[in-house]
Amino acid sequence: MDTQTQAFFEARAQIMKSLAHPTRLFMVDELSRGERCVCELTExxxxxxxxxxxHLSLLKSAGIVADEKRGMxxxxxxxxxxxxxxxxxxxEVMIQKMQELTHLTSGR
Amino acid sequence: MDTQTQAFFEARAQIMKSLAHPTRLFMVDELSRGERCVCELTExxxxxxxxxxxHLSLLKSAGIVADEKRGMxxxxxxxxxxxxxxxxxxxEVMIQKMQELTHLTSGR
DNA sequence: TGCGTACTTGGCCAAACCGCCAAATAGTGT
DNA sequence: ACACTATTTGGCGGTTTGGCCAAGTACGCA
Incomplete structure (x- = not known):
């Protein structure tokens, strides 16, 4: 794997990493319904x-979210x-995993 | 955040985590062009x-890949x-990030 | 049966990550 | 200027991750 390829997948990984934490996923999900301030998310x-x-500054540096100061x-x-x-x-992945579990327990 | 919600995002995070490493991303990319044995990927x-x-067993337990022994x-x-x-x-995210960098360096 | 090849597993160490607390910063209102 | 609120930053400890090496497993073949 040459240096350029490596850099490419490194960059890709950094973005994926920013989405690889339950709290950050929750926040992304919440933000999908509209903007929120830090205090709201904290609560x-x-x-x-x-x-x-x-967490938010990590998402920001990954390019997933943007911030704007307004009032306080x-x-x-x-x-x-x-x-x-x-x-x-x-x-889809989760559903497939569950189906496999079902097959296992229903004896096969 | 109640326990159930937490479990949900935890599960989601585990799948994202499995894709949050340059080597694993490279392998997924490679596998998108057809199946490969461990030795090929290793090289x-x-x-x-x-x-x-x-790495592969991690991707497997996340449900991203499947394995099959054939011959040796x-x-x-x-x-x-x-x-x-x-x-x-x-x-898209990467392109946006690059565009921002360009705007910054072109003096604004 | 015994050897070699392909792969997996266990263990160790260094680096990265995540949480909290405390301190710094920035802007508001008096 | 002073106090107050919202947020960010720095730093510390515990846990997880990722690499290598060495040992174990499983199968094909002589």
């Missing part, structure tokens, strides 16, 4: 605000809504 | 075969090709 996920802030709050919104399409496929 | 990525094997080799194939659709969007 919903139930961890320290500093943690939420770090910072509002985050989904910048590339196409990520939502991911989850249709993720759903 | 392509250029790390230890044990490492490749672990174990062949892996893409089980849920829909993951490839992810990367269209990942491409």
């Amino acid at each position: 919903m996920v139930g961890v320290d605000m500093s943690t939420v802030s770090k 709050q910072v509002y985050y919104r989904l910048k590339t809504p196409c990520v939502l399409r991911f989850f249709d496929c993720v759903g | 392509m990525v250029g790390v230890d075969m044990s490492t490749v094997s672990k 080799q174990v062949y892996y194939r893409l089980k849920t090709p829909c993951v490839l659709r992810f990367f269209d969007c990942v491409g």
Whole structure:
């Protein structure tokens, strides 16, 4: 694997990584229904605000979300809504896994 | 965030995590062009075969690939090709990031 | 049966990740 | 200027991840 190919998949991986955490996935899901400020998200996920802030800045540097300060709050919104399409496929994967489990337990 | 919601996003995250590594992304890409045995992939990525094997078993337990022993080799194939659709969007994200960089450097 | 090839598993170590707390920053209102 | 609120940043400890090496397993073939 040459250096350029490696760099390409490295870049791809960084974006995937930003979506590889339950809290961040929850926030993306929430943001798919409209913009939210850090404090709102903090209350919903139930961890320290500093943690939420770090998750958001990670998503931001990955290019998934954008932020805008308005009044006293910072509002985050989904910048590339196409990520939502991911989850249709993720759903398919989950369904397939469950079906295999069913086959196993129904004796085969 | 209640327990059930948490479990849901945890499951989703596990699948995303399995795709959040350059080597695994490279292998998925390669498998999109047909099945490959462990030894072929090992040679392509250029790390230890044990490492490749672990990456593959991770992808397998995530439900992304399936394996089949045939002759002396174990062949892996893409089980849920829909993951490839992810990367269209990942491409969009990357392009947007590059455009922003261009705007910055062209003085604004 | 015994050898070689293909692969997997276990163990170890270094690096990355995630949570919290505390401190810094920035903007609001008095 | 001062206090207050919303958010970010720095730093620390515990857990997870990713690589290699060595050992184990499984199968094909002489």
